Amino acid sequence: MDPSVSAFQLLLTGDPALLGIVQLSLIVSMSAVGVATLVGVPIGACIALTHFPGRTTVIVVFNALMGLPPVVAGLAVFLLLSRSGPLGPLGLLFTPTAMVFAQVVLVTPIIAALTRQTIEDLWGEYRDELTAMNVGAVRRVGTLIWDGRFSLITIVLAGFGRAAAEVGAIIIVGGNIDGFTRTMTTAIALETSKGDIPLAIGLGVVLMAIVVLVNALAWAIGRAARQYAG
Amino acid sequence: MFARRLLIAAVAAFFAFPALAQDKFITVASTTSTQDSGLFGHILPLFKKATGIDVKVVAQGTGQALDTGRRGDADVVFVHAKSAEEKFLSEGFGVKRLPVMYNDFILIGPKNDPAGVKGTKDIVKALTAIKDKGASFISRGDRSGTHIAEIKLWTIAGIDIGKDKGPWYKEVGQGMGAALNIASASNAYVLSDRGTWLSFKNRGDLEIVVEGDKRLFNQYGVMLVNPAKHPTVKAKLGQQFIDWLISPEGQAAIANYKVNGEQLFYPNAHDRDA
Numbered sequence: 001m002d003p004s005v006s007a008f009q010l011l012l013t014g015d016p017a018l019l020g021i022v023q024l025s026l027i028v029s030m031s032a033v034g035v036a037t038l039v040g041v042p043i044g045a046c047i048a049l050t051h052f053p054g055r056t057t058v059i060v061v062f063n064a065l066m067g068l069p070p071v072v073a074g075l076a077v078f079l080l081l082s083r084s085g086p087l088g089p090l091g092l093l094f095t096p097t098a099m100v101f102a103q104v105v106l107v108t109p110i111i112a113a114l115t116r117q118t119i120e121d122l123w124g125e126y127r128d129e130l131t132a133m134n135v136g137a138v139r140r141v142g143t144l145i146w147d148g149r150f151s152l153i154t155i156v157l158a159g160f161g162r163a164a165a166e167v168g169a170i171i172i173v174g175g176n177i178d179g180f181t182r183t184m185t186t187a188i189a190l191e192t193s194k195g196d197i198p199l200a201i202g203l204g205v206v207l208m209a210i211v212v213l214v215n216a217l218a219w220a221i222g223r224a225a226r227q228y229a230g
Numbered sequence: 231m232f233a234r235r236l237l238i239a240a241v242a243a244f245f246a247f248p249a250l251a252q253d254k255f256i257t258v259a260s261t262t263s264t265q266d267s268g269l270f271g272h273i274l275p276l277f278k279k280a281t282g283i284d285v286k287v288v289a290q291g292t293g294q295a296l297d298t299g300r301r302g303d304a305d306v307v308f309v310h311a312k313s314a315e316e317k318f319l320s321e322g323f324g325v326k327r328l329p330v331m332y333n334d335f336i337l338i339g340p341k342n343d344p345a346g347v348k349g350t351k352d353i354v355k356a357l358t359a360i361k362d363k364g365a366s367f368i369s370r371g372d373r374s375g376t377h378i379a380e381i382k383l384w385t386i387a388g389i390d391i392g393k394d395k396g397p398w399y400k401e402v403g404q405g406m407g408a409a410l411n412i413a414s415a416s417n418a419y420v421l422s423d424r425g426t427w428l429s430f431k432n433r434g435d436l437e438i439v440v441e442g443d444k445r446l447f448n449q450y451g452v453m454l455v456n457p458a459k460h461p462t463v464k465a466k467l468g469q470q471f472i473d474w475l476i477s478p479e480g481q482a483a484i485a486n487y488k489v490n491g492e493q494l495f496y497p498n499a500h501d502r503d504a
Contacts, residue, residue, distance in 0.1 A: 083302030083462055091462065093303050094257055094288060175257075175288035178271070193407035194266050195414070195432030 006202045025183040029163035032103030040108045044115025045141045065109030070168030077102040078172050094175040102169035107159040114155040119144050255284035256467045259304035262405035265289035267425035272487040293373025302460030305468035310375035310450045324453035329504035331495040332449045333424045337440035340417040353443040354387045364398040366418035371401025380421045425494040
């Protein structure tokens with residue numbers, strides 16, 4: 001990237017390096033949120049609808065993990081994926097896949113904990129109805145997730161916000177490699193350390209614009225779907 | 231619905247990653263100075279053109295970069311602290327150390343020079359004055375090559391910085407650029423490599439206050455991580471990179487890298503003792 005021009009000019013002129021960075025940021029965070037949703041929503045729903053010994057502890061742990069510092073998640077995944085670590089033979093350290101891995105660790109507790117709360121509240125409303133209809137456990141979970149889908153979209157967006165905003169985890173496991181594992185946030189950290197504050201600010205504004213855009217799109221789609229669903 | 235489509239797209243993108251990865255690449259653990267100065271941005275495209283090999287640079291402090299090599303997470307280490315590099319070799323983690331290039335460290339400080347060190351060429355005298363006057367000093371504090379060099383200079387000055395440091399001495403534990411940013415914001419002295427300083431843009435009231443002392447010499451060396459310790463090391467491709475760095479072509483590429491007309495690194499692969 002030519003540092004003498006602003007991030008906006010680079011974006012408007014379609015600078016391939018900047019577009020690559022934006023693209024990688026979106027792919028990594030969206031993949032992580034996708035996996036975290038697949039894992040976190042069922043976990044959250046199951047915790048909400050079942051009773052087992054130690055349930056309260058599990059809930060507290062998930063709630064606490066919502067505040068897991070990204071550097072801690074990054075360090076844990078780093079130690080797992082390092083060549084000298086248990087998953088070293090996979091050769092995943094310093095790759096985008098490692099970054100997705102770290103963000104999944106960060107985002108899954110958020111999605112699981114918020115889903116549990118949402119489903120538990122819904123269960124309070126639906127309990128009599130579902131019990132009267134004698135619905136099985138699996139269908140019960142399915143029904144509640146489906147009926148809570150609009151709230152769940154907000155939860156997924158919260159997860160995406162967390163993933164798109166963090167730098168601590170991906171800079172450790174990705175290594176901030178130019179053209180390979182450099183994202184918006186790690187690029188901002190790098191440009192700041194190079195003393196190129198204007199470019200760093202520009203990248204920051206671009207990142208925020210993208211996050212706003214993603215949220216606006218999700219809101220619009222959610223609203224259309226809600227109207228369609230009546 | 232939307233969430234499901236997002237999921238499908240996300241999962242598809244997840245599995246598409248292997249397709250993005252290039253086949254011929256090596257991972258090089260190097261220092262923040264080589265990256266922040268822009269050197270890699272200049273020489274790596276030339277290397278790729280010559281050999282078709284992609285180089286993925288993880289920029290860390292020298293100590294951390296050597297640890298990355300020790301764990302087998304890099305194929306080549308390219309750093310600047312001879313004593314730490316020789317330790318790496320003696321532990322068997324490196325195959326052979328080859329000198330590549332040098333530049334020098336410089337003492338950066340505020341223009342109003344509260345310690346009154348401007349003009350002297352004697353870095354040891356300057357550091358002693360900074361300590362005696364209690365002028366703000368920013369230390370990298372991260373086991374980087376520059377941090378190791380700084381500690382060595384304090385030792386030469388007869389100062390045990392671990393014991394003698396006061397509130398004037400701040401260890402920031404960050405890269406060179408970040409340390410310069412902090413010095414710039416707090417008008418403090420800081421030891422920097424010349425390359426990072428020349429390409430650094432947020433200088434504020436800082437300038438070079440001491441330079442040219444031969445104890446400020448800054449040598450860079452390159453080593454292949456020992457495949458006998460870590461069989462996953464791409465020894466052939468890594469060696470190709472090392473061979474290119476010390477070849478006339480690679481040495482010329484290093485010499486030709488300039489910022490505002492000023493050369494940042496001086497190739498010296500021929501100097502076997504460096």
